[in-house]
Amino acid sequence: MTLPYRSSNPSLNVDCAGKVWTLTLNRPDKRNALSADLVEALIAAVQAAEQAQADLLILRGEGRNFSAGFDFSDYEQHSEGDLVLRFIRIETLLQMLAQTSCATLALAHGQNFGAGVDLIAVCRQRVASADARFRMPGLQFGLALGTGRLSALIGGQQAHQLLAGSLVFDTAKAEQLGFIESVQEPEQWSAVIEQAAQTASLLDSTSRTYLHQLTSCPEQADRDIAALVRSASAPGIKERIAAFRQAAKS
Known part of the structure; x- marks a missing residue:
């Protein structure tokens, strides 16, 4: 008998x-x-879900929001090489989610x-509560993470405007752009999950793999990782992060 998967990291439930597998960010x-x-725990959990041939993989967050993104709290103590590797591992996680045979559902709330x-954008179904807000400021410190994926999702011109201005967009704008599919409050998420699970069960993992491969751009993954590595490995990433964080405080 296969035992239920347990994360060894308390930051991921x-x-x-x-x-139906639910991965809850727990920080x-x-x-x-x-x-x-947390990134490594997520990678391990996605791999385990794949091996278990899960139908549906759900991402959600504990507390006030889904995720504040990259954890900058100790970046000064890391070498530039360590920081580059951390960004690469995030892109590795995103590509695993983009390519998984599991159906994927993001449930987002807060800032x-x-x-x-x-992480929200890479899921094939995306639902958010009315209080959700989104911002992607990575290019302000020279990091091209998720840029191509966002462009493929909402269109190049719309992505350019959001990223060039590092704009905050709310659920109304996100729904208009197609970034999220619907606005549902957390008390409605169980019904969303039930419907997503029913839909996911209509195809086996092999059929879902064919579907995902034939409805996506195979060159996207290579472009994304190349852009990420070039941008993250350009000299001075720590100084760029420091300047970005200082400007955010002013």
Whole structure:
């Protein structure tokens, strides 16, 4: 008998209800910011869901929001090489989610930034509560993470406007752009999950794999990782992050 999967990292809760797996980011005191440990726990959980041939993979966040994105709390103590690797591992996670045979559902709420917004964008179904807000400021410190994926989702011109101005957009704008599919409050999410699970169960994992491969751009993954590596590895990433964070305080 296969035992239920358990994350060894307390920053990620994994609930396996049959073929529906729920991954809950569990760092509410850090607004679910993506530490290196949390990213690795997410990668391991996605791999386990794949191996278990889960039908549906749900991403959600504990506390006030889904995710505040990259965890900058200790970046000064990391080498530039360490920081580059952390960004690469986030892109690795995003590509795993983009390519998984599982159906994916993001349930978002609260203030969400950067790589946290990328985690929402990569899911094939995206639902948010009315209080949700989104912002992707990575290009302000020279990081091209999620840019191509956002463009593919909402269109190049719309993505350009959002990213060039590092704009905050609310659920009304997100729904208009197609970034989210619907606005549903958390008390309605159980019905959303039930419907998503029913839809996911209509196809087996092999059929879902064919569907995802034939409705996506195979060159996107290589472009995304190349842009991320070039941008993150350009000399001075720590100084760029420091200047960005200082400007955000002023």
